[in-house]
Amino acid sequence: MTEQPWVTEESWWMESTSRTSYPRLAADTATDVVVIGGGIAGLSAAWELTEAGLRVALVESDRIAAGVTGYTTAKLSALHTLIYSDLRDTHGPATAELYARSQRQAIDRVVAVTARLGIDSELERVPAFTWTESIDQIDRIRAEADAAAQAGLAASFVTETGLPFPVAGAVRIEDQAQFHPRKYLSALAEDLVRRGGMIFERTRATGLDDGNPCTVTTENGHTITAEQVVVATHYPVFDRALLFARLEPRRELVVAAPIPAGDDLGGVYLTPDDDTRSVRTAPYRDGQRLLIVTGEHFTPGDDDVTQRWERLAAWTRERFGVTEFAYRWAAQDNTTTDRVPFVGRLHPGTRNVYVATGFGGWGMSTGVMSGQLLAARVTGVEPEWSGLYDPLRLHPVREAVPLLKSGAGVAAHFVGDRLRPSHADSVDDVDPGTGAVVRVRGRQCAVYRDDDGKVHAVSARCTHLGCIVRFNDAETAWECPCHGSRFGVDGQVLQGPANRPLSTEEGL
Structure with missing residues (x-):
């Protein structure tokens, strides 16, 4: 590739x-x-x-x-993938309606405040879509359209969208929005x-x-x-x-490419297919639009971030015909067990x-x-x-499986990562521009060697609850796979829940 x-x-x-x-x-x-x-x-x-x-x-x-x-990605949408059919089936139609009403009121609040304060936030009212290209997923999409409409949203099942490729079906909700956050x-x-x-x-x-x-x-x-x-x-x-x-951290990647204004998609889009893909555009330079594509959900500390970025870029090239990207970045969020x-x-x-x-x-x-x-x-x-x-x-019933899964994952990292072998047996094995957890004098150290050959060594124990961090080669950062804390190569906190830096290891 x-x-x-x-x-x-x-x-x-x-x-x-x-x-x-x-x-x-x-x-x-x-x-x-x-x-x-x-x-x-x-x-x-x-x-x-x-x-x-x-x-x-x-x-x-x-x-x-x-x-x-x-x-x-800054989509202001009450259509959150397939949430309404799930809420209706597990908690009843009244709960789904409350969720829809609260989210719709939030969008209306942004619109009202933008007008009241005269904010140039590039606010655009557009429809939102959750689509699938798989015939096998049509029933789920239809169920979501029905549940969203029952919850009070202007929802419908459609087979035509503004995407430049065919879909098997989609939920469409009117009068959603996107803006510059x-x-x-x-x-x-x-x-x-x-x-x-x-x-x-x-x-x-x-x-x-x-x-x-x-x-x-x-x-x-x-x-x-x-x-x-x-x-x-x-x-x-x-x-x-x-x-x-009861929180599971997840990280996702973003690629963005300029496209002609005439190729605007006329909406905000998401599919649960292909490890999730989220798509929107934004006003860009010289009258162009910026195509923004998000996907490749993974747990912080995952080992193949560079490959994930290439997969997302390849998918975007194939579906939208772009040849050059202007930006890439990453985002992080947490999902509750219910x-x-x-x-x-x-x-x-x-x-x-x-x-x-x-x-x-x-x-x-x-x-x-x-x-x-x-x-x-x-x-x-x-x-x-x-x-x-x-x-x-x-x-308890709804959250039992996610709780057990999350707890087992954290326990596996907390114990297993202490025993996990590193690809580097010593500090000398860490190449320029890379990082590895290395055992030094009985302690696990997070060691990064910069392009000039200088070694930056910090404790590998996350200051939140003590899990062992892993190196993200694509973003040059240390990440905790248990709860998502992120640290710079100097140990400073980039993202919580940790609020204390990794301690510096001297004399390496």
């Missing part, structure tokens, strides 16, 4: 917008609500709380809208600050005292006290409810700490919905779908 000469390994959303520059937290402070996490869920919650008249401080470990949200969220952040809210970037939260009031401690030792705390860090960095046992996100109180013993996580790849509509739901709960309102998303729920 011919290796693709990628132009950039940054996302289009990040490259086409300026980096933000909000200050670090430099002194102890107090406020009504602290929001931890500056992605779409955290920013939406902070903005909604400010809208409700509360004083809000948001802390973000890096830059806002530059983590998971900065690497999304960073342009939207940057405007939300500016409006929040304009109305008295506070945003602190490069401020990692490392401690949480769930008292009355609550205290959030940051890595530089400063604190924020508040009556309420929202943890919106994608994967909860404070997890006293042990939600990690496929419905966790949004609500963090654990049974708290009345003051809330969480939003487990968006299952649908972070745009669900992130906005989470902001609305959490703001309502903090202000004493119970939306009608609160129970649907409540993190304290547990469906």
